Amino acid sequence: MQEQTDLTIANPKMSARDVKVFYGPKQAIKGVSIDVDMDHVTAFIGPSGCGKSTFLRTLNRMNDTVASARVEGTITLDGEDIYAPSMDVVQLRARVGMVFQKPNPFPKSIYENIAYGPRIHGLAAGKADMDVIVEKSLRRAGLWDEVKDRLHDSGTALSGGQQQRLCIGRAIAVEPEVILMDEPCSALDPIATAKIEELIHELRGRYGIVIVTHNMQQAARVSQRTAFFHLGELVEYGVTSDIFTNPRQERTKDYITGRYG
Amino acid sequence: MAEHTIKAFDEEIDRLRGLIAEMGGRAEAAIENAMLALQRQDKALAAQVVADDKRIDAIEAEVEKLVIQVIALRAPMANDLRDVIAALKIVSVVERIGDYAKNIAKRVPLVASNTRTLEPISLLPSMGQVAGEMVHDALNAFAARDADLALAVIERDTVVDDFYNSVFRTLVTFMVENPKTISECAHLLFIAKNIERIGDHATNVAEMVYYAATGQTLPERERGADLQAED
Numbered sequence: 001m002q003e004q005t006d007l008t009i010a011n012p013k014m015s016a017r018d019v020k021v022f023y024g025p026k027q028a029i030k031g032v033s034i035d036v037d038m039d040h041v042t043a044f045i046g047p048s049g050c051g052k053s054t055f056l057r058t059l060n061r062m063n064d065t066v067a068s069a070r071v072e073g074t075i076t077l078d079g080e081d082i083y084a085p086s087m088d089v090v091q092l093r094a095r096v097g098m099v100f101q102k103p104n105p106f107p108k109s110i111y112e113n114i115a116y117g118p119r120i121h122g123l124a125a126g127k128a129d130m131d132v133i134v135e136k137s138l139r140r141a142g143l144w145d146e147v148k149d150r151l152h153d154s155g156t157a158l159s160g161g162q163q164q165r166l167c168i169g170r171a172i173a174v175e176p177e178v179i180l181m182d183e184p185c186s187a188l189d190p191i192a193t194a195k196i197e198e199l200i201h202e203l204r205g206r207y208g209i210v211i212v213t214h215n216m217q218q219a220a221r222v223s224q225r226t227a228f229f230h231l232g233e234l235v236e237y238g239v240t241s242d243i244f245t246n247p248r249q250e251r252t253k254d255y256i257t258g259r260y261g
Numbered sequence: 262m263a264e265h266t267i268k269a270f271d272e273e274i275d276r277l278r279g280l281i282a283e284m285g286g287r288a289e290a291a292i293e294n295a296m297l298a299l300q301r302q303d304k305a306l307a308a309q310v311v312a313d314d315k316r317i318d319a320i321e322a323e324v325e326k327l328v329i330q331v332i333a334l335r336a337p338m339a340n341d342l343r344d345v346i347a348a349l350k351i352v353s354v355v356e357r358i359g360d361y362a363k364n365i366a367k368r369v370p371l372v373a374s375n376t377r378t379l380e381p382i383s384l385l386p387s388m389g390q391v392a393g394e395m396v397h398d399a400l401n402a403f404a405a406r407d408a409d410l411a412l413a414v415i416e417r418d419t420v421v422d423d424f425y426n427s428v429f430r431t432l433v434t435f436m437v438e439n440p441k442t443i444s445e446c447a448h449l450l451f452i453a454k455n456i457e458r459i460g461d462h463a464t465n466v467a468e469m470v471y472y473a474a475t476g477q478t479l480p481e482r483e484r485g486a487d488l489q490a491e492d
Binding site: 216217244245246247252253254256257258259260 | 263264265266267270335336337338339340341342343476477
Protein backbone atom coordinates (compact mmCIF):
# COMPACT_ATOMS: atom_id res chain seq x y z
CA MET A 1 0.00 0.00 0.00
CA GLN A 2 1.10 3.50 -0.80
CA GLU A 3 2.49 5.46 2.11
CA GLN A 4 0.73 8.64 3.09
CA THR A 5 3.01 11.38 1.83
CA ASP A 6 4.55 13.31 4.68
CA LEU A 7 3.64 16.96 4.23
CA THR A 8 5.31 18.24 7.34
CA ILE A 9 7.56 21.14 6.47
CA ALA A 10 10.69 21.51 8.60
CA ASN A 11 10.79 25.31 8.73
CA PRO A 12 7.48 26.54 7.42
CA LYS A 13 7.15 30.18 6.42
CA MET A 14 3.67 30.16 7.87
CA SER A 15 2.11 27.64 10.14
CA ALA A 16 -1.54 27.40 11.19
CA ARG A 17 -2.50 25.17 14.09
CA ASP A 18 -6.06 24.27 15.07
CA VAL A 19 -7.41 27.50 13.65
CA LYS A 20 -11.09 28.17 14.34
CA VAL A 21 -12.98 31.16 13.02
CA PHE A 22 -16.33 32.31 14.31
CA TYR A 23 -18.68 34.89 12.83
CA GLY A 24 -20.70 35.74 15.90
CA PRO A 25 -22.07 32.41 17.17
CA LYS A 26 -21.50 30.64 13.85
CA GLN A 27 -18.33 28.64 13.44
CA ALA A 28 -16.94 29.07 9.92
CA ILE A 29 -13.62 27.24 10.34
CA LYS A 30 -13.33 24.10 12.46
CA GLY A 31 -9.77 23.55 13.58
CA VAL A 32 -7.55 23.80 10.52
CA SER A 33 -3.81 23.08 10.64
CA ILE A 34 -1.61 23.66 7.62
CA ASP A 35 1.92 24.81 6.74
CA VAL A 36 2.98 27.13 3.96
CA ASP A 37 6.49 27.33 2.55
CA MET A 38 8.24 28.99 -0.38
CA ASP A 39 8.80 25.86 -2.44
CA HIS A 40 5.22 24.79 -2.86
CA VAL A 41 2.20 26.61 -4.16
CA THR A 42 -0.75 25.65 -1.99
CA ALA A 43 -4.24 25.64 -3.51
CA PHE A 44 -7.42 25.79 -1.45
CA ILE A 45 -10.42 24.24 -3.15
CA GLY A 46 -13.96 23.53 -2.08
CA PRO A 47 -17.54 24.54 -2.76
CA SER A 48 -18.84 28.04 -2.04
CA GLY A 49 -19.18 28.67 1.66
CA CYS A 50 -16.71 25.94 2.61
CA GLY A 51 -14.47 28.39 4.44
CA LYS A 52 -11.49 28.44 2.10
CA SER A 53 -11.55 32.22 1.60
CA THR A 54 -12.27 32.81 5.29
CA PHE A 55 -9.28 30.71 6.20
CA LEU A 56 -7.09 32.45 3.61
CA ARG A 57 -8.04 35.77 5.17
CA THR A 58 -6.91 34.65 8.61
CA LEU A 59 -3.37 34.37 7.21
CA ASN A 60 -2.93 38.14 7.03
CA ARG A 61 -5.66 39.13 9.47
CA MET A 62 -8.05 40.41 6.85
CA ASN A 63 -10.83 39.11 9.08
CA ASP A 64 -9.93 41.84 11.58
CA THR A 65 -12.02 44.14 9.43
CA VAL A 66 -15.12 42.01 10.08
CA ALA A 67 -16.49 43.11 13.44
CA SER A 68 -18.16 39.80 14.32
CA ALA A 69 -15.20 37.63 13.33
CA ARG A 70 -13.18 35.88 16.02
CA VAL A 71 -10.11 33.72 15.40
CA GLU A 72 -8.85 30.96 17.72
CA GLY A 73 -5.77 28.79 17.40
CA THR A 74 -2.30 29.84 16.34
CA ILE A 75 -0.94 31.21 13.10
CA THR A 76 2.74 31.98 12.93
CA LEU A 77 4.91 33.74 10.37
CA ASP A 78 8.56 32.71 10.78
CA GLY A 79 7.54 31.33 14.17
CA GLU A 80 6.00 34.61 15.32
CA ASP A 81 2.33 34.64 16.33
CA ILE A 82 0.58 36.97 13.90
CA TYR A 83 -2.33 37.44 16.31
CA ALA A 84 -0.02 38.54 19.15
CA PRO A 85 -0.80 42.06 20.41
CA SER A 86 2.74 43.09 19.49
CA MET A 87 2.16 42.27 15.81
CA ASP A 88 2.01 45.33 13.56
CA VAL A 89 -0.89 44.49 11.26
CA VAL A 90 0.16 46.95 8.55
CA GLN A 91 3.61 45.40 8.51
CA LEU A 92 2.04 41.92 8.53
CA ARG A 93 -0.02 42.70 5.44
CA ALA A 94 3.10 43.92 3.65
CA ARG A 95 4.84 40.65 4.50
CA VAL A 96 1.76 38.61 3.65
CA GLY A 97 0.29 40.29 0.59
CA MET A 98 -3.06 39.66 -1.00
CA VAL A 99 -4.46 39.63 -4.52
CA PHE A 100 -8.22 39.67 -4.89
CA GLN A 101 -10.76 38.16 -7.25
CA LYS A 102 -11.50 41.38 -9.05
CA PRO A 103 -8.46 43.39 -10.12
CA ASN A 104 -8.52 46.52 -7.98
CA PRO A 105 -5.76 48.88 -9.09
CA PHE A 106 -5.74 52.32 -7.51
CA PRO A 107 -7.19 55.01 -9.81
CA LYS A 108 -3.67 56.26 -10.32
CA SER A 109 -0.90 55.74 -12.84
CA ILE A 110 0.68 52.34 -13.37
CA TYR A 111 3.85 53.73 -11.79
CA GLU A 112 2.00 55.05 -8.75
CA ASN A 113 0.15 51.78 -8.25
CA ILE A 114 3.49 50.05 -7.72
CA ALA A 115 5.21 52.96 -5.93
CA TYR A 116 2.44 53.51 -3.38
CA GLY A 117 3.30 50.62 -1.07
CA PRO A 118 7.09 51.08 -1.06
CA ARG A 119 6.56 54.78 -0.39
CA ILE A 120 4.32 54.37 2.66
CA HIS A 121 6.61 51.63 3.98
CA GLY A 122 9.66 53.81 3.34
CA LEU A 123 11.36 51.26 1.11
CA ALA A 124 12.76 53.70 -1.47
CA ALA A 125 15.50 56.25 -0.75
CA GLY A 126 14.65 58.48 -3.68
CA LYS A 127 13.24 58.71 -7.18
CA ALA A 128 15.99 56.59 -8.77
CA ASP A 129 15.52 53.97 -6.09
CA MET A 130 11.77 53.95 -6.66
CA ASP A 131 12.27 53.60 -10.42
CA VAL A 132 14.27 50.47 -9.75
CA ILE A 133 11.59 49.04 -7.47
CA VAL A 134 8.85 49.80 -10.00
CA GLU A 135 10.72 48.18 -12.86
CA LYS A 136 11.70 45.11 -10.81
CA SER A 137 8.17 44.64 -9.52
CA LEU A 138 6.60 45.00 -12.95
CA ARG A 139 9.16 42.61 -14.41
CA ARG A 140 8.41 40.01 -11.74
CA ALA A 141 4.72 40.50 -12.38
CA GLY A 142 5.36 39.80 -16.07
CA LEU A 143 3.97 43.19 -17.04
CA TRP A 144 7.02 45.37 -17.69
CA ASP A 145 7.34 44.84 -21.43
CA GLU A 146 3.67 45.65 -21.95
CA VAL A 147 3.64 48.89 -19.93
CA LYS A 148 7.19 50.26 -19.85
CA ASP A 149 6.34 52.96 -22.41
CA ARG A 150 3.21 54.12 -20.63
CA LEU A 151 4.02 53.98 -16.95
CA HIS A 152 2.10 57.19 -16.36
CA ASP A 153 -1.12 56.00 -17.95
CA SER A 154 -3.88 55.10 -15.55
CA GLY A 155 -3.74 51.59 -14.09
CA THR A 156 -7.46 51.27 -14.62
CA ALA A 157 -6.99 51.69 -18.40
CA LEU A 158 -5.23 48.32 -18.61
CA SER A 159 -7.02 45.12 -19.61
CA GLY A 160 -8.41 42.94 -16.81
CA GLY A 161 -5.50 40.51 -17.00
CA GLN A 162 -2.96 43.34 -17.02
CA GLN A 163 -4.73 44.97 -14.07
CA GLN A 164 -4.47 41.72 -12.13
CA ARG A 165 -0.76 41.46 -12.90
CA LEU A 166 -0.45 45.08 -11.82
CA CYS A 167 -2.06 44.12 -8.51
CA ILE A 168 0.39 41.24 -8.17
CA GLY A 169 3.21 43.70 -8.96
CA ARG A 170 1.83 46.02 -6.31
CA ALA A 171 1.90 43.20 -3.76
CA ILE A 172 5.44 42.24 -4.83
CA ALA A 173 6.70 45.85 -4.55
CA VAL A 174 6.69 45.80 -0.74
CA GLU A 175 8.89 42.68 -0.68
CA PRO A 176 6.34 40.26 0.76
CA GLU A 177 7.23 36.78 1.95
CA VAL A 178 3.85 35.24 1.25
CA ILE A 179 1.27 36.15 -1.39
CA LEU A 180 -2.34 35.14 -0.84
CA MET A 181 -4.51 34.99 -3.95
CA ASP A 182 -8.28 34.82 -3.63
CA GLU A 183 -9.60 33.52 -6.95
CA PRO A 184 -7.21 35.76 -8.88
CA CYS A 185 -8.36 34.57 -12.31
CA SER A 186 -12.11 34.25 -11.96
CA ALA A 187 -12.69 37.57 -13.72
CA LEU A 188 -10.16 36.87 -16.48
CA ASP A 189 -10.30 35.26 -19.91
CA PRO A 190 -8.32 32.03 -20.56
CA ILE A 191 -5.27 33.77 -22.01
CA ALA A 192 -5.01 36.29 -19.17
CA THR A 193 -5.57 33.34 -16.81
CA ALA A 194 -2.72 31.40 -18.40
CA LYS A 195 -0.42 34.41 -17.96
CA ILE A 196 -1.27 34.63 -14.25
CA GLU A 197 -0.74 30.88 -13.87
CA GLU A 198 2.64 31.15 -15.59
CA LEU A 199 3.46 34.05 -13.29
CA ILE A 200 2.55 31.97 -10.22
CA HIS A 201 4.90 29.31 -11.52
CA GLU A 202 7.72 31.88 -11.84
CA LEU A 203 7.08 33.38 -8.41
CA ARG A 204 7.26 30.02 -6.67
CA GLY A 205 10.40 29.65 -4.61
CA ARG A 206 10.71 33.41 -4.09
CA TYR A 207 7.42 33.77 -2.22
CA GLY A 208 5.12 31.46 -0.36
CA ILE A 209 1.96 31.34 -2.47
CA VAL A 210 -1.51 30.31 -1.41
CA ILE A 211 -4.30 30.43 -3.96
CA VAL A 212 -8.01 29.97 -3.47
CA THR A 213 -9.69 28.79 -6.64
CA HIS A 214 -13.04 27.49 -7.78
CA ASN A 215 -11.39 26.11 -10.85
CA MET A 216 -10.08 22.66 -9.99
CA GLN A 217 -8.10 22.45 -13.19
CA GLN A 218 -6.36 25.61 -12.12
CA ALA A 219 -5.51 24.12 -8.72
CA ALA A 220 -4.15 21.09 -10.56
CA ARG A 221 -2.11 23.27 -12.91
CA VAL A 222 -0.54 25.73 -10.51
CA SER A 223 -0.16 24.02 -7.14
CA GLN A 224 2.00 21.35 -5.59
CA ARG A 225 -0.19 21.02 -2.51
CA THR A 226 -3.96 21.01 -2.49
CA ALA A 227 -6.27 21.47 0.47
CA PHE A 228 -9.94 20.55 0.14
CA PHE A 229 -12.31 22.42 2.46
CA HIS A 230 -15.90 21.46 3.13
CA LEU A 231 -18.27 22.93 5.71
CA GLY A 232 -15.44 24.69 7.49
CA GLU A 233 -13.30 21.58 7.79
CA LEU A 234 -10.01 20.82 6.10
CA VAL A 235 -11.17 17.48 4.72
CA GLU A 236 -8.00 16.52 2.92
CA TYR A 237 -4.61 18.08 2.37
CA GLY A 238 -2.10 16.41 0.10
CA VAL A 239 0.26 16.43 -2.83
CA THR A 240 -1.73 17.88 -5.73
CA SER A 241 -1.12 14.96 -8.08
CA ASP A 242 -2.34 12.54 -5.38
CA ILE A 243 -5.44 14.58 -4.64
CA PHE A 244 -6.46 14.61 -8.29
CA THR A 245 -5.65 10.99 -9.11
CA ASN A 246 -6.27 9.21 -5.84
CA PRO A 247 -7.99 11.23 -3.14
CA ARG A 248 -8.33 9.40 0.15
CA GLN A 249 -11.52 10.98 1.40
CA GLU A 250 -14.90 10.21 -0.14
CA ARG A 251 -15.93 13.86 0.08
CA THR A 252 -12.82 15.00 -1.80
CA LYS A 253 -13.45 12.41 -4.49
CA ASP A 254 -17.08 13.38 -4.90
CA TYR A 255 -16.14 17.05 -5.16
CA ILE A 256 -13.31 16.78 -7.65
CA THR A 257 -15.10 14.25 -9.86
CA GLY A 258 -18.20 16.43 -10.06
CA ARG A 259 -20.44 14.31 -7.87
CA TYR A 260 -20.83 16.88 -5.13
CA GLY A 261 -24.29 17.81 -3.95
CA MET B 262 -21.35 5.41 -6.46
CA ALA B 263 -23.05 8.78 -6.49
CA GLU B 264 -23.99 10.22 -9.83
CA HIS B 265 -22.24 13.11 -11.51
CA THR B 266 -23.99 16.44 -11.39
CA ILE B 267 -23.64 16.41 -15.17
CA LYS B 268 -25.78 13.45 -16.28
CA ALA B 269 -24.19 13.18 -19.74
CA PHE B 270 -20.91 12.31 -18.04
CA ASP B 271 -22.56 9.32 -16.34
CA GLU B 272 -24.08 8.25 -19.64
CA GLU B 273 -20.69 8.31 -21.32
CA ILE B 274 -19.05 6.34 -18.51
CA ASP B 275 -21.90 3.80 -18.64
CA ARG B 276 -21.50 3.44 -22.38
CA LEU B 277 -17.77 2.95 -21.95
CA ARG B 278 -18.30 0.22 -19.39
CA GLY B 279 -20.97 -1.39 -21.55
CA LEU B 280 -18.64 -1.52 -24.54
CA ILE B 281 -15.86 -3.08 -22.49
CA ALA B 282 -18.23 -5.67 -21.04
CA GLU B 283 -19.34 -6.58 -24.57
CA MET B 284 -15.75 -6.72 -25.78
CA GLY B 285 -14.76 -8.97 -22.88
CA GLY B 286 -17.70 -11.28 -23.54
CA ARG B 287 -16.72 -11.55 -27.18
CA ALA B 288 -13.06 -12.24 -26.40
CA GLU B 289 -14.08 -14.93 -23.93
CA ALA B 290 -16.39 -16.52 -26.51
CA ALA B 291 -13.62 -16.36 -29.13
CA ILE B 292 -11.28 -18.32 -26.86
CA GLU B 293 -13.97 -20.89 -26.02
CA ASN B 294 -15.02 -21.36 -29.65
CA ALA B 295 -11.47 -21.55 -30.93
CA MET B 296 -10.72 -24.33 -28.45
CA LEU B 297 -13.96 -26.09 -29.30
CA ALA B 298 -13.17 -25.84 -33.01
CA LEU B 299 -9.76 -27.34 -32.32
CA GLN B 300 -11.17 -30.26 -30.34
CA ARG B 301 -13.91 -31.00 -32.84
CA GLN B 302 -11.90 -30.13 -35.94
CA ASP B 303 -14.78 -27.78 -36.72
CA LYS B 304 -13.47 -25.59 -39.53
CA ALA B 305 -16.71 -23.65 -39.86
CA LEU B 306 -16.63 -22.66 -36.21
CA ALA B 307 -12.97 -21.72 -36.57
CA ALA B 308 -13.85 -19.49 -39.54
CA GLN B 309 -16.60 -17.93 -37.45
CA VAL B 310 -14.09 -17.03 -34.71
CA VAL B 311 -11.90 -15.32 -37.31
CA ALA B 312 -14.86 -13.39 -38.71
CA ASP B 313 -16.16 -12.36 -35.28
CA ASP B 314 -12.83 -10.79 -34.37
CA LYS B 315 -13.72 -7.79 -36.52
CA ARG B 316 -16.34 -6.73 -33.99
CA ILE B 317 -13.75 -6.85 -31.19
CA ASP B 318 -11.48 -4.59 -33.24
CA ALA B 319 -14.40 -2.25 -33.93
CA ILE B 320 -15.21 -1.98 -30.21
CA GLU B 321 -11.60 -1.11 -29.49
CA ALA B 322 -11.78 1.78 -31.96
CA GLU B 323 -15.09 2.92 -30.51
CA VAL B 324 -13.76 2.90 -26.94
CA GLU B 325 -10.65 4.84 -27.97
CA LYS B 326 -12.81 7.48 -29.58
CA LEU B 327 -15.09 7.70 -26.57
CA VAL B 328 -12.20 7.91 -24.10
CA ILE B 329 -10.63 10.80 -26.05
CA GLN B 330 -14.00 12.52 -26.07
CA VAL B 331 -14.49 12.05 -22.32
CA ILE B 332 -11.00 13.35 -21.52
CA ALA B 333 -11.45 16.34 -23.81
CA LEU B 334 -14.96 17.28 -22.74
CA ARG B 335 -15.26 16.11 -19.13
CA ALA B 336 -11.72 16.43 -17.77
CA PRO B 337 -12.23 13.34 -15.56
CA MET B 338 -10.55 13.32 -12.17
CA ALA B 339 -9.61 10.79 -9.49
CA ASN B 340 -11.45 7.45 -9.86
CA ASP B 341 -13.11 8.67 -13.08
CA LEU B 342 -9.70 9.43 -14.55
CA ARG B 343 -8.35 6.05 -13.47
CA ASP B 344 -11.39 4.26 -14.91
CA VAL B 345 -11.09 6.02 -18.24
CA ILE B 346 -7.34 5.43 -18.54
CA ALA B 347 -7.81 1.79 -17.51
CA ALA B 348 -10.56 1.43 -20.13
CA LEU B 349 -8.23 2.75 -22.82
CA LYS B 350 -5.46 0.37 -21.83
CA ILE B 351 -7.77 -2.60 -21.29
CA VAL B 352 -9.30 -2.44 -24.76
CA SER B 353 -5.92 -2.60 -26.46
CA VAL B 354 -5.07 -5.66 -24.40
CA VAL B 355 -8.42 -7.34 -25.01
CA GLU B 356 -8.00 -6.67 -28.71
CA ARG B 357 -4.71 -8.61 -28.51
CA ILE B 358 -6.50 -11.42 -26.66
CA GLY B 359 -8.98 -11.54 -29.53
CA ASP B 360 -6.10 -11.78 -31.97
CA TYR B 361 -4.61 -14.74 -30.10
CA ALA B 362 -7.98 -16.53 -30.19
CA LYS B 363 -8.23 -15.76 -33.90
CA ASN B 364 -4.72 -17.14 -34.43
CA ILE B 365 -5.71 -20.37 -32.67
CA ALA B 366 -8.78 -20.64 -34.91
CA LYS B 367 -6.66 -20.11 -38.02
CA ARG B 368 -4.49 -23.05 -37.07
CA VAL B 369 -7.42 -25.46 -36.66
CA PRO B 370 -7.42 -26.60 -40.32
CA LEU B 371 -3.66 -27.07 -40.13
CA VAL B 372 -3.77 -29.54 -37.28
CA ALA B 373 -4.54 -32.87 -38.87
CA SER B 374 -6.94 -35.26 -37.20
CA ASN B 375 -4.29 -37.92 -36.57
CA THR B 376 -2.79 -35.77 -33.80
CA ARG B 377 -6.05 -35.64 -31.91
CA THR B 378 -5.12 -38.55 -29.72
CA LEU B 379 -2.09 -36.69 -28.44
CA GLU B 380 -1.95 -35.94 -24.74
CA PRO B 381 -1.31 -32.22 -25.37
CA ILE B 382 -4.55 -32.04 -27.31
CA SER B 383 -6.32 -33.25 -24.22
CA LEU B 384 -4.52 -30.68 -22.06
CA LEU B 385 -5.16 -27.69 -24.33
CA PRO B 386 -8.93 -27.33 -23.71
CA SER B 387 -8.38 -27.22 -19.93
CA MET B 388 -5.60 -24.70 -20.42
CA GLY B 389 -7.84 -22.65 -22.68
CA GLN B 390 -10.62 -22.83 -20.14
CA VAL B 391 -8.45 -21.41 -17.35
CA ALA B 392 -7.23 -18.60 -19.63
CA GLY B 393 -10.82 -17.87 -20.70
CA GLU B 394 -11.94 -17.70 -17.08
CA MET B 395 -9.11 -15.32 -16.32
CA VAL B 396 -10.30 -13.01 -19.10
CA HIS B 397 -13.87 -13.34 -17.85
CA ASP B 398 -12.95 -12.56 -14.24
CA ALA B 399 -10.58 -9.71 -15.14
CA LEU B 400 -13.37 -7.93 -17.02
CA ASN B 401 -15.94 -8.72 -14.34
CA ALA B 402 -13.50 -7.19 -11.86
CA PHE B 403 -13.42 -4.06 -14.00
CA ALA B 404 -17.20 -3.89 -14.16
CA ALA B 405 -17.49 -4.35 -10.38
CA ARG B 406 -14.35 -2.34 -9.51
CA ASP B 407 -13.35 -5.43 -7.55
CA ALA B 408 -9.67 -5.30 -6.57
CA ASP B 409 -9.78 -8.70 -4.82
CA LEU B 410 -11.13 -10.44 -7.90
CA ALA B 411 -8.38 -8.77 -9.93
CA LEU B 412 -5.78 -10.14 -7.53
CA ALA B 413 -7.26 -13.63 -7.84
CA VAL B 414 -6.88 -13.42 -11.63
CA ILE B 415 -3.23 -12.46 -11.29
CA GLU B 416 -2.58 -15.42 -9.01
CA ARG B 417 -4.10 -17.82 -11.51
CA ASP B 418 -1.57 -16.94 -14.22
CA THR B 419 0.86 -19.52 -12.83
CA VAL B 420 -1.70 -22.26 -13.56
CA VAL B 421 -1.64 -21.34 -17.25
CA ASP B 422 2.14 -21.12 -17.20
CA ASP B 423 2.37 -24.59 -15.65
CA PHE B 424 0.02 -25.95 -18.32
CA TYR B 425 2.19 -24.40 -20.99
CA ASN B 426 5.39 -25.93 -19.64
CA SER B 427 3.74 -29.32 -19.42
CA VAL B 428 2.38 -29.09 -22.99
CA PHE B 429 5.74 -27.90 -24.24
CA ARG B 430 7.62 -30.85 -22.76
CA THR B 431 5.07 -33.36 -23.97
CA LEU B 432 5.10 -32.00 -27.49
CA VAL B 433 8.89 -31.92 -27.72
CA THR B 434 9.06 -35.52 -26.53
CA PHE B 435 6.37 -36.50 -28.99
CA MET B 436 8.10 -34.76 -31.88
CA VAL B 437 11.39 -36.50 -31.12
CA GLU B 438 9.65 -39.85 -31.24
CA ASN B 439 7.40 -39.05 -34.22
CA PRO B 440 9.22 -36.69 -36.58
CA LYS B 441 6.42 -36.98 -39.12
CA THR B 442 4.12 -35.03 -36.78
CA ILE B 443 6.46 -32.08 -36.34
CA SER B 444 4.40 -29.76 -38.51
CA GLU B 445 1.15 -30.42 -36.59
CA CYS B 446 2.94 -30.37 -33.26
CA ALA B 447 4.53 -27.02 -34.11
CA HIS B 448 1.02 -25.61 -34.63
CA LEU B 449 -0.07 -27.07 -31.31
CA LEU B 450 2.94 -25.41 -29.69
CA PHE B 451 1.91 -22.07 -31.13
CA ILE B 452 -1.63 -22.65 -29.89
CA ALA B 453 -0.33 -23.40 -26.40
CA LYS B 454 1.84 -20.30 -26.57
CA ASN B 455 -1.17 -18.22 -27.65
CA ILE B 456 -3.17 -19.44 -24.66
CA GLU B 457 -0.25 -18.72 -22.38
CA ARG B 458 -0.11 -15.16 -23.75
CA ILE B 459 -3.86 -14.78 -23.24
CA GLY B 460 -3.24 -15.60 -19.57
CA ASP B 461 -0.52 -12.94 -19.40
CA HIS B 462 -2.79 -10.39 -21.02
CA ALA B 463 -5.66 -11.21 -18.67
CA THR B 464 -3.16 -10.61 -15.87
CA ASN B 465 -2.30 -7.21 -17.38
CA VAL B 466 -5.99 -6.34 -17.49
CA ALA B 467 -6.31 -7.38 -13.85
CA GLU B 468 -3.40 -5.12 -12.89
CA MET B 469 -5.08 -2.17 -14.57
CA VAL B 470 -8.35 -3.01 -12.85
CA TYR B 471 -6.53 -3.09 -9.53
CA TYR B 472 -5.08 0.34 -10.20
CA ALA B 473 -8.40 1.77 -11.35
CA ALA B 474 -10.18 0.39 -8.29
CA THR B 475 -7.61 1.30 -5.64
CA GLY B 476 -5.36 4.02 -7.07
CA GLN B 477 -2.38 1.84 -6.15
CA THR B 478 -0.09 0.17 -8.64
CA LEU B 479 0.90 -3.40 -7.88
CA PRO B 480 4.59 -4.07 -7.42
CA GLU B 481 6.23 -5.71 -10.44
CA ARG B 482 5.45 -9.40 -10.31
CA GLU B 483 8.14 -11.89 -9.45
CA ARG B 484 8.80 -13.80 -12.62
CA GLY B 485 9.46 -17.49 -12.13
CA ALA B 486 12.84 -18.96 -12.94
CA ASP B 487 11.16 -20.93 -15.71
CA LEU B 488 11.94 -19.18 -18.98
CA GLN B 489 9.60 -21.24 -21.13
CA ALA B 490 6.46 -19.45 -20.05
CA GLU B 491 7.97 -16.04 -20.57
CA ASP B 492 7.70 -13.98 -23.65
